[in-house]
Amino acid sequence: MMFYHARQLTLFATGCVTFTLSYAAESTKTSSALKGTASLGQAQDPMAMTSLWQLTLGMLLVLGLIAAIAWVLKRSGRFQMAAGGGLRILGGLSMGTRERVVLLQVGETQLLVGVAPGRVQTLHVLDKPLESIRDAAPGFADQLGRFLNKEKTKT
Numbered sequence: 001m002m003f004y005h006a007r008q009l010t011l012f013a014t015g016c017v018t019f020t021l022s023y024a025a026e027s028t029k030t031s032s033a034l035k036g037t038a039s040l041g042q043a044q045d046p047m048a049m050t051s052l053w054q055l056t057l058g059m060l061l062v063l064g065l066i067a068a069i070a071w072v073l074k075r076s077g078r079f080q081m082a083a084g085g086g087l088r089i090l091g092g093l094s095m096g097t098r099e100r101v102v103l104l105q106v107g108e109t110q111l112l113v114g115v116a117p118g119r120v121q122t123l124h125v126l127d128k129p130l131e132s133i134r135d136a137a138p139g140f141a142d143q144l145g146r147f148l149n150k151e152k153t154k155t
Contacts, residue, residue, distance in 0.1 A: 010069055017065055021058050076141070090130070105129070 090103040090110070100115045101123065112124040 010073075013065060013069055017062055021062070076139075103130075 086107055088105045090105050092100050092102040094100050095114075098117050102113045102115055104111045104113055108129065110126040110129045111122055112126065114121045114123050
């Protein structure tokens with residue numbers, strides 16, 4: 001379900017950027033056509049520096065937007081859909097430059113796993129699952145939802 005919303009967000013952002021860039025291109029064509037009718041003897045070079053700068057900046061904007069969306073989706077954990085959604089990473093802690101301790105949830109079982117280069121070892125199987133870590137430390141989505149609900153109640 002969460003992956004579905006991330007895909008919708010990505011498609012919406014891509015559509016907005018495409019619409020904006022196509023609108024800018026159309027307005028540029030319209031303004032250059034109006035200039036062309038004013039001076040019939042002068043034609044605008046399509047490889048002029050202004051056109052190249054617009055193309056370069058537009059491409060950088062699109063690439064930056066794609067990188068930003070990928071970063072946000074990676075940080076929010078929307079791509080953790082392995083094993084049909086039954087396997088989740090609840091938290092992790094770096095123990096050194098290449099070693100980590102990770103808390104995994106597989107179904108109802110929670111495992112504490114040590115991860116090092118070339119080695120994964122179960123450190124502990126929790127008898128009683130920990131309470132949801134996401135409830136203890138609200139994430140960005142929770143805080144944004146609360147803020148939007150406050151704004152709705154004020155109006």
